[in-house]
Amino acid sequence: MKTVKGFASATVGNVACGFDVLGFAITEPGDEVILTLSDRAHTDSPVSISAITGDGGALPLDPKKNTSSFVVLKFLEYIRAHKQIDFTGHISLELRKHLPLSSGMGSSAASAAAALIAANELMGLPCSKMELVHFAIEGERVACGSAHADNAAPAILGNFVLIRSYTPLDLITIPSPEHLYCSLVHPHTELRTAYARSVLPQEISLKTATQQWGNVGALVTGLLTSDYDLIGRSLVDVIAEPKRAPLIPGFFEVKQAALDSGALGCSIAGSGPSIFAFSSSEKTALAVGNAMKEAFLHSKAHLQSDMWVSPICKEGARIL
Known part of the structure; x- marks a missing residue:
């Protein structure tokens, strides 16, 4: 038997103006997944889930319905067909959730x-x-019904990731400025991704598109230029934020508080309810x-919240 522990951190999708095409990873918090490989094959599935903690049940x-096991x-299907690896054993999976669900922090992507x-480490890289990003994107389809990459790609690759195209998938990694810090605040409330997407307009004007x-x-x-x-001037979302902001209690007050404290800019993290802000120093970010x-x-709403201050994660998903 062989055991490997993987880690991937929280991510912020959209990054204000980059709806579904831009995301970045921070260094913490994150989820851990422990995989144990055995030679004994199971008749029902090559992957099973032994335990999940931190999700409140x-x-x-079901390995076909859980994001971590589904990917x-x-x-495994891919490496059999394209890497000539004949897998006949069994993988037992333990998921340790440290990211809140329905938080806008890329929980399912992590x-x-x-x-x-x-899994890649277990099978000899x-x-x-x-290549792994492709499977992570399919996991997003299981989690929320939409196979978007703005969380999945930075969760694996780190840094900022721009999705130039989905068909075919064309990803561009963008290095982070040295002194860029993210303040990520998660209020103790939920906003489901499917609902947050349902309030968005299906069509926008040419003027709005040009602004975005x-x-x-x-x-x-x-x-790219560390400007x-x-x-800060570019963190303006004229499409999703105006529709989603009313769904987050206190959003406008929180955004103004961030800007008044020296933030470069502030917007909704993914589909919310978490909110992120950028600063040019750790002291300001705190x-x-x-x-x-x-x-x-x-x-x-008098909401309690959790807060993390982090530089941009440059490494992405890694083995612990």
């Missing part, structure tokens, strides 16, 4: 990425990280995060 134990099944990095394109291009330029002022927590607490 919410996640399914391992797809990975579980998938951690499982895939561990037959796939590159870029300009901000995406400027944000990427700011990241912190440009990064002050920003604390201000955001206070604003949630003093909002009409």
Whole structure:
């Protein structure tokens, strides 16, 4: 028997203006997946789930319905067909959730990425990280019905990732400026991704699209040139944030508190309810995060929240 533990951290999708095409990873928190390989084959499935902790019993134990095990099944199918690896054993999976569910922090992507990095290690590294992203994206389809990559790709690859195209999949990694820090605040409430997507417009005006394109291009330029002022000016979402902000109690007060404390910019993390802000130093990011927590607490909903301050994760999913 052989055991491997994989880890993948929280991610922020959309990054304000980059709806479904831009995401980044932070260093913590994250999910752990422990895979144990045995020679004895099971007749029902090559992968089973032995335990899940930290989810409050919410996640399914069926390996075809759980994101972390589903991506391992797809990975095994792929290496049999394309890497000439004849897998006849069995993998037992233990998922340790440290990310809250329905949080906008890439919880399902982290579980998938951690499982895939561990499975790849178990099988002798037959796939590159870029290949693993394909399976992680399919895990997102299981989790929320939409196979988007803005969490899955940075969870595996690290840094910022721009999705130029989904068909075919074309990913571009963007290095992070040295002093860019993220304050990520998760209020103790849930906002399901499917519902958050349902409130979005199916069509937008040319004027709105042009505004969004300009901000995406400027944000990427700011990241590549370490232009912190440009990064801040570009964190403007004219499509998703106006529709989703009312779904997050205290959003406007929290965003204003972040900006008043020195944040470069602030927006919804993924589909919410978490909110992220960028700062150009760790000291400022700590002050920003604390201000955001206070604003949630003093909002009409009086929400408690958790806060993390982190640089951008450059490594992505890794073996512990």
